[in-house]
Amino acid sequence: MPESILPLSFYSDYDTRTLAEKLLGCELVHESPDGITSGIIVETEAYLSDDPACHAYNRRTTRTEPMYGVAGTSYVYLIYGMYECFNVVSNKEGIGEAVLIRALQPVQGIEIMEMRRQLIPGRSAEKLRTKPLKLSDLCKGPGNLARAMGIQRSVHNNTLLNTKTLYIKERAVQNLDVATSKRIGINVGVDLLYRFYIKDSIFASKL
DNA sequence: AAATCGATTGCT
């Protein structure tokens, strides 16, 4: 069977909300120096150019410039000074839309993910986790996901997702039961149903 | 130049 890395055309074939839904069930893969880690995408959020919650809404700045790139570009940003969030840029070059990847069902490199999640950000230095993390919490939430996957702004921001290092593989299963909801953690555009998740997945960050 | 804020997380 052929390698199933999504081509860049996949990211421009759909509007951003459709892409957010289509990415569910696909496998995000990072082939890092530490080893390969991957997981099935179970939760996403769409951010549109006419949407006040979107970083690129009426703003084309240093930070948001990757969002204006070609579909299939990565946008990794720092949030609250300590977590990174991974997005896939969508729509046409110059528009400024993206899909936030919010949670994964871990597949490959689970031990590597557990190692990466050992240090707890925000505590006084060298603070380590005492209790073991549940598998269902490893890649739950955008900050935890990026951390577990070893995705860093300094390395992966504004790169194309068709490389052999960081990419997404096509959905292996059909007929996913997809649910929609309001997005999490925003203060504007709060009523838009732009969050998508696999119904009943224990790996999604919230019901 | 200084203040403000955040698409989060984990502990109290």
Place this chain on the structure above:
DNA sequence: GCAATCGATTTG
């Protein structure tokens, strides 16, 4: 409920 932490953005 709220502190941690920092770069991008705004001038609060």
